[in-house]
Structures are given as C-alpha cells and as structure tokens.
Amino acid sequence: MAQVEQQILAAGAQIVWVLEQDMSFQPGTAQACRTFLNSQGSSAGICVGDGQTMPTARVWDRSPLSIARGIDVIVRLDDMKIAFVATHGTPAGNDNLTGAQVLQHVRDITGR
Numbered sequence: 001m002a003q004v005e006q007q008i009l010a011a012g013a014q015i016v017w018v019l020e021q022d023m024s025f026q027p028g029t030a031q032a033c034r035t036f037l038n039s040q041g042s043s044a045g046i047c048v049g050d051g052q053t054m055p056t057a058r059v060w061d062r063s064p065l066s067i068a069r070g071i072d073v074i075v076r077l078d079d080m081k082i083a084f085v086a087t088h089g090t091p092a093g094n095d096n097l098t099g100a101q102v103l104q105h106v107r108d109i110t111g112r
C-alpha cells in the first residue's frame with residue numbers, strides 16, 4: 001500500500017491505518033502504528049491504535065466488517081456510507097487486495 005499511498009490521496013481518499021496489536025502482541029497504539037508504517041516506507045495517513053479506541057478498546061477488531069482480520073474500507077465523504085469493503089490476512093477466504101487494486105476501487109468511487 002505504501003507504494004500507492006500518494007496516488008490514493010490524489011484520488012480524493014484519506015488513509016486511516018488501524019493497528020490492532022503491535023509486533024509483541026500488545027494492544028495497538030497510535031505511536032506503534034506510525035513506527036510500523038514508517039518501517040514499511042509509509043509516510044501518509046492517520047494512525048490509530050485499536051487498543052486506544054474510546055470508549056472501548058478493540059472496536060475495529062470486533063466490528064462485523066473485520067471479523068478478527070484485516071480490512072480495507074472505503075467510505076464516501078459526501079454521505080459517509082461504506083462504498084467498499086475487502087478483507088485481508090493469512091486465513092483462507094480473504095480478498096488480499098494489492099495497493100494498486102485498492103487504488104482502483106478508490107478511483108472508481110471518487111471518479112478521479
């Protein structure tokens with residue numbers, strides 16, 4: 001995703017990274033999220049630690065969208081409705097889209 005993040009921003013999307021847990025399996029924090037993303041070559045987006053969500057930690061991981069796996073969600077800003085969802089992770093049955101594929105969905109939705 002880091003390879004296309006500037007193109008995603010140019011297509012009219014804001015990237016929000018949600019870190020469920022860090023590499024030591026501790027609850028995710030915004031700082032741990034930014035540290036990890038920096039190590040992956042990412043410089044854009046807002047980092048959120050799912051262990052810090054309020055009022056209840058792990059809200060994203062427990063959401064019906066996630067089902068305890070990674071998710072890509074595209075929300076339209078004009079009506080705040082979810083326009084696209086894909087799953088990713090190691091278990092079978094996930095979409096596991098590339099950054100380029102997510103970018104194409106963003107472009108399809110924003111028209112840019």
